[in-house]
Amino acid sequence: MKILITEKIATDSVQYLKDRGFEVDERLGLSQAEIEKIVEPYDGLIVRSVTKVNKELLANANNMKVVGRAGNGIDNIDVKACTEKGIIAVNTPEANIMAAGELAVGLAFAVFRNICYANESSRRDDFRRALMIGNELEGKTAGIIGLGRIGSIVARKLKGIGMDVIAYDPYITSEKFERVGAKKCQTLDDLLTVSDLITFHTPKTKETYNMLDADGLKKCKKGVRIVNAARGGLVNEEALAEALKSGQVAAAGIDVFDKEPSYDKLPGEQNFSHPLLELPNFVCTPHLGASSHEANHNVGTAVTELVAKALEGELVAAINMPSCSGNMAILKPYASLCEKLGRIYFQAEKAPVKKIQVCYCGELAGQETGVLTLSVLKGFLSSMTPERISFVNVRQAVEERGIEVVESKTTHIDRYNNLVSVSFFTEDGRELNVSGTVFGLGTEVLVSFFGYQMNFELAPIVIAMQNEDVPGIIGKVASMLGELDINIGSMHWGRKPGSGKAQSFIAIDQPVPEPSVEEFMKIPRVLRFTQLDFS
Ligand code: NAD
Ligand code: MLT
Secondary structure (H helix, E strand, C coil), X not given: CEEEECXXXXXXXXXXXXXXXXXXEECCCCCHHHHHHHCCCCCEEEXXXXXXXXXXHHHHCCCCCEEEECCCCCCCECHHHHHHCCCEEEECCCCCHHHXXXXXXXXXXXXXXXXXXXXXXXXXXXXXXXXXXXXXXXXXXEEEECCCHHHHHHHHHHHHCCCEEEEECCCCCHHHHHHHCCEECCCHHHHHCCCCEEEECCCCCCCCCCCECHHHHHHCCCCEEEEECCCCCCECHHHHHHHHHHCCEEEEEECCCCCCCCCCCCCCCCCCCCHHXXXXXXXXXXXXXXXXXXXXXXXXXXXXXXXXXHHCXXXXXXXCCCCCCCCHHHHHHHHHHXXXXXXXXXXXXXXXXEEEEEEEEEHHHHCCCHHHHHHHHHHHHHCCCCCCCCCCCHHHHHHHCCCEEEEXXXXXXXXXXXXXXXXXXXXXXXXXXXXXXXXXXXXXXXXXECCEEEEEECCCEEXXXXXXXXXXXXXXXXXXXXXXXXXXXEEEEEECCCCCEEEEEEEECCCCCHHHHHHHHCCCCEEEEEEEECC
């Protein structure tokens, strides 16, 4: 499978993908239009913050299965468009927060103590320190906008250097403010009017874009310092330039522009100019928040592992999947079982289904089982539709087909620790049930199939045969398989009391060729002969 990487990630992470057998193309510094042209054959795409994974790019990404955002913010990823195409979107929200928080604090020091201006002047042979006098941070008020992961780190560090920390974040609980030790501001204005330092740590959304504009800047204390190491455009750049010129803002440290330059081109290769870059009291870093060796390593490792696992069909925590707060160690083996239980239906039966009911019994009932239901649905649709179905769009795809999905749970269970029971309600009024469990470290066992009780360890290729419950049939089937040189791995048969029918499951090492299947169907008293593919 092919993976395209359009922005720099740690070299050892790229190697990790190659070692895992992926064909990896690192094509750095391409324009958006160039990426759109080459994206078609790729199964996976890894980007940072510059590449826009939007509808236009995805329109050509017809093989794409996963998009990995090597970093935190997802404003450059159209998650809805990914979902519509069944593409899993993953990011690495925790991997670079320390680096980003530290850079914000570094910028705060720079703008309070004129560090960058002093450095540039000294290099120009101008050592007049009287022109470089700054202010101390200790005892001043730091206003944090957005008290999430990074905002909280910044709060802790600024408190550590003796600042009074206040914060504005209407979306978190008062308890979180208390835990972080930041005084809660009820409104943005409450923060603007008293802060000596304002530092931004929100995502870029419709609501936060230009949230500090010319009017807001006027409300600030004269001589306020501003830091933005979150996303470009949270502070209106034009208004900020005016406020820096007038002295309303003493200095600003910005890591991110609204429209970003390329971070890979050589000097002179791009004509990036900006009025802010002309101002002496403006400090700029080139979206450097995540650029520590530690964060590079963490982000690279996290994103390549997620992308590799997603491409290998493993369950990963994706942005466009229901959140899974359950215990993954318990859920993972059941996800694989559930997909197989879903796959059984259309391999064994043809009647249209109007409702699927999944019941989780035993310890599983205490888990968040949303992803298990998605696994059942993914398996169910896999043999029914050629469309690209993944965890992210499967529920929508099932519901679009008019099939109702119901989940239920019970802690009550007789014979096993856990059981997943899937009932398919057909349009012609039947309820067909398959149930299974997982033993030990991942042995998947089918315990009931369309009313027959059994204990059959699932294998990649399985013959499911229904016949009249009379002697001699199994022997006949076994000898025909022998004639085809097909080895039998295991065999199990069950009866439905009073029905006069028996159901057998035979694990075989390779599939019965299609023409020979007809011959098995012709065996007298064989009622059904189906090959189930769980490979
Ligand atoms: P987070 O989701 O943990 O926290 C964001 C906080 O902002 C949340 O608590 C949310 O409630 C709050 N918020 C949302 N809308 C708000 C509003 N209108 N007013 C006030 N608060 C609001 O995110 P995070 O991981 O802390 O990241 C914060 C920002 O830093 C993001 O924009 C992210 O993209 C950016 N980031 C930048 C770099 C960099 O290299 N410069 C690195 C990592 C993250
Ligand atoms: C992020 O959101 O993780 C940062 O902006 C870092 C980056 O993409 O380089």
